[in-house]
Amino acid sequence: MMMNDAVSPWSVPPADWRRVCVEELGEKAFRGDQIASALYRQFAESWEEVSTLPAALRQRLQERYPLRPLEQVLLKDSDDGSAKLLLACPSDGERIESVLIPSKGRLTQCVSSQVGCNFHCAFCASGMLGKTRNLTAGEIVGEVMAACRYLRAKQPDGPGLDEKGRGKTELPRPGNIVVMGMGEPFDNYDEVIRALKILNDPKGLAIGARHITISTCGVVPGIRRLAEEGIQFELSVSLHAPDNLLRDQLMPVNKMWPLDVLMPACKAYTEKTGRIITFEYTLIRKFNDRPHHADRLIALLQRLPCKVNLIPLSPVEEFSGRRPESGDCKAFLDRLLQAKINTTLRFSRGKDVDAACGQLRLRKRVDER
Numbered sequence: 001m002m003m004n005d006a007v008s009p010w011s012v013p014p015a016d017w018r019r020v021c022v023e024e025l026g027e028k029a030f031r032g033d034q035i036a037s038a039l040y041r042q043f044a045e046s047w048e049e050v051s052t053l054p055a056a057l058r059q060r061l062q063e064r065y066p067l068r069p070l071e072q073v074l075l076k077d078s079d080d081g082s083a084k085l086l087l088a089c090p091s092d093g094e095r096i097e098s099v100l101i102p103s104k105g106r107l108t109q110c111v112s113s114q115v116g117c118n119f120h121c122a123f124c125a126s127g128m129l130g131k132t133r134n135l136t137a138g139e140i141v142g143e144v145m146a147a148c149r150y151l152r153a154k155q156p157d158g159p160g161l162d163e164k165g166r167g168k169t170e171l172p173r174p175g176n177i178v179v180m181g182m183g184e185p186f187d188n189y190d191e192v193i194r195a196l197k198i199l200n201d202p203k204g205l206a207i208g209a210r211h212i213t214i215s216t217c218g219v220v221p222g223i224r225r226l227a228e229e230g231i232q233f234e235l236s237v238s239l240h241a242p243d244n245l246l247r248d249q250l251m252p253v254n255k256m257w258p259l260d261v262l263m264p265a266c267k268a269y270t271e272k273t274g275r276i277i278t279f280e281y282t283l284i285r286k287f288n289d290r291p292h293h294a295d296r297l298i299a300l301l302q303r304l305p306c307k308v309n310l311i312p313l314s315p316v317e318e319f320s321g322r323r324p325e326s327g328d329c330k331a332f333l334d335r336l337l338q339a340k341i342n343t344t345l346r347f348s349r350g351k352d353v354d355a356a357c358g359q360l361r362l363r364k365r366v367d368e369r
């Protein structure tokens with residue numbers, strides 16, 4: 001079998017393994033359940049370690065569905081409890097980053113959807129080097145599996161497996177997934193949705209759809225497609241500015257889908273799905289953090305079922321914008337709250353591990369030069 005016929009087992013919907021066993025591998029259907037359980041309960045990283053399967057089947061799986069975990073290149077633990085993983089893809093060694101952030105008793109994992117990004121937001125380190133390629137569904141799921149292995153290793157006395165490979169207690173896995181790492185998820189729609197469905201699947205990692213968030217810089221066709229998907233994933237839209245003049249300066253994507261196209265698509269999404277949208281708004285000193293910006297934002301969001309997440313800019317060398325003053329952040333927050341817009345002010349976590357988008361990969365590239 002040639003390598004390019006090979007499929008990552010992490011890109012196969014868990015329920016399909018029964019069919020694959022019967023139709024492709026000439027095995028009994030129950031082997032399919034064992035395979036799904038090996039992948040998502042046992043967190044197997046090689047077929048060799050799956051002793052519940054006969055050796056001949058393991059061999060065939062290795063040929064047709066080789067298990068090739070992402071290699072952990074670097075791990076940075078932050079003082080605030082977050083951890084950053086720099087991972088290398090087994091196919092070509094490309095590096096991607098993923099961050100684990102504890103919040104409200106849950107662990108949130110921020111995953112990447114592409115190697116680099118083509119959208120070139122002015123303040124974002126991921127876009128500085130452009131896009132190298134899309135990640136496959138198997139690689140995106142692989143990011144989460146790498147986190148699961150990391151979490152399990154961290155708590156050797158914690159949740160274990162019984163002799164049948166079933167979890168004795170709660171699995172050591174992230175409680176929330178946010179697609180807010182490197183890349184634009186709607187520029188890689190099919191693979192991202194495929195991966196998220198696998199993570200959501202009860203036979204996969206069983207992470208509730210409402211605990212899975214996709215964040216877009218405003219790719220309107222993606223918003224429209226997600227509305228038709230019939231799945232309850234959360235949608236976040238990176239807004240960052242209340243008018244086209246400002247948004248054009250920060251986000252080239254606004255030339256393609258300006259606010260007068262983006263906002264109606266958001267409205268249509270909320271009507272179609274009955275769900276709210278979270279708008280991300282990065283506060284940049286004196287650029288978009290003045291009271292009149294808040295007022296324009298309030299006007300823009302009028303009558304839209306939404307939440308706003310304010311994030312003080314995490315400065316990057318390549319962008320001249322500065323971190324806002326905390327008093328201005330607070331005033332901006334209060335103004336939105338007063339207008340009855342559900343708003344949170346989120347201080348960046350994991351600053352000491354370069355947890356902002358793309359920063360670690362950029363740093364590592366620069367270090368290696």
Ligand code: SAH
Nearest residue numbers: 124180183184215216217238280313314357
């Ligand atoms: N492409 C998607 C997801 C990746 S970025 C999107 O744009 O939504 C995830 C979030 O981090 C976005 O809201 C992005 O604008 C924000 N972000 C990127 N760089 C940042 C920085 N230096 N400071 C603060 N927020 C940043």
